[in-house]
Amino acid sequence: MQPSRRLYRRDSEENRRSALIAATQELVAEGGPEAATVRAIAERAGVTPGLIRHYFQSKDELxxxxxxxxxxxxxxxxxxxxxxxxxxxxxxxxxxxxxxxxxxxxxxxxxxxxxxxxxxxxxxxxxxxxxxxxxxxxxxxxxxxxxxxxxxxxxxxxxxxxxxxxxxxxxxxxxxxxxxxxxxxxxxxxxxxxxxxxxxxxxxxxxxxxxxxxxxxxx
Missing domain, CATH: 1.10.357.10 (Tetracycline Repressor, domain 2)
Known part of the structure; x- marks a missing residue:
């Protein structure tokens, strides 16, 4: 069964940050910090991997x-x-x-x-x-x-x-x-x-x- 993926939509910066944080938390809870890769976080949050850099300087910061x-x-x-x-x-x-x-x-x-x-x-x-x-x-x-x-x-x-x-x-x-x-x-x-x-x-x-x-x- 594939993990849920949030549909992409235009949103405020605060909501987008919150979505990235929520996606990271879900992945860490499911498989530990190693499971929260940039690609996995982006897919779970419904954004492109490059957009994560717009809100967080690194995966560690996220x-x-x-x-x-x-x-x-x-x-x-x-x-x-x-x-x-x-x-x-x-x-x-x-x-x-x-x-x-x-x-x-x-x-x-x-x-x-x-x-x-x-x-x-x-x-x-x-x-x-x-x-x-x-x-x-x-x-x-x-x-x-x-x-x-x-x-x-x-x-x-x-x-x-x-x-x-x-x-x-x-x-x-x-x-x-x-x-x-x-x-x-x-x-x-x-x-x-x-x-x-x-x-x-x-x-x-x-x-x-x-x-x-x-x-x-x-x-």
């Missing part, structure tokens, strides 16, 4: 943009979730964590794509820089939310807590995405909130009334 798009998109989903809840710090933190452990962030394809780039991170300093920036952006957002909790802390505590919570969320994201059938509905989110709450000494499960997973009226 790969970095694709990885950045994946990582930044997951952080953005958490930030968007904060906008839908109240002002209570624990509620905002719970919303951010929950958004990181539900679809579309919780997704087997996203984990496979992420894993496809991991072996290149150590050999590509610029890709490593993208990885580091994405990690710090997520961790710093998490730390700022933790710092808003009404409790006493000592210097350096919230940074260590953010690192620990980030590692917890990462692990649940991988297993919850790849082994979704082994978890009950909302179980991954509940484990994440309970475990992060244990690290922070805060009952995050008490602040889930506005989360879509926990505010449905039983039928």
């Amino acid at each position: 790969n970095r943009a694709a990885y950045r798009s994946l990582m930044d998109g997951m952080t953005a989903k958490g930030s968007d979730a904060i906008e839908g809840v109240g002002a209570a710090p624990a509620e905002r933190l719970a919303a951010f964590i929950a958004a990181s452990l539900r679809p579309p962030v919780l997704d087997a394809g996203a984990v496979v794509l992420w894993a496809g780039y991991m072996h290149k991170v150590r050999s590509d300093p610029e890709l490593m820089a993208v990885h580091e920036a994405a990690y710090l952006a997520y961790r710093d957002t998490l730390q700022k939310l933790i710092e808003q909790l009404p409790r006493e802390t000592v210097p350096g505590q919230t940074r260590r807590e953010a690192i620990a919570c980030n590692a917890l969320i990462d692990g649940l994201w991988v297993e919850g995405s790849l082994l979704s059938g082994t978890f009950a509905p909302n179980e991954v989110i509940s484990i994440g909130l309970q475990s992060a709450g244990a690290i922070l000494g805060v009952d995050l499960m008490a602040h889930t009334s506005r989360l879509p997973e926990f505010n449905r009226t039983p039928t």
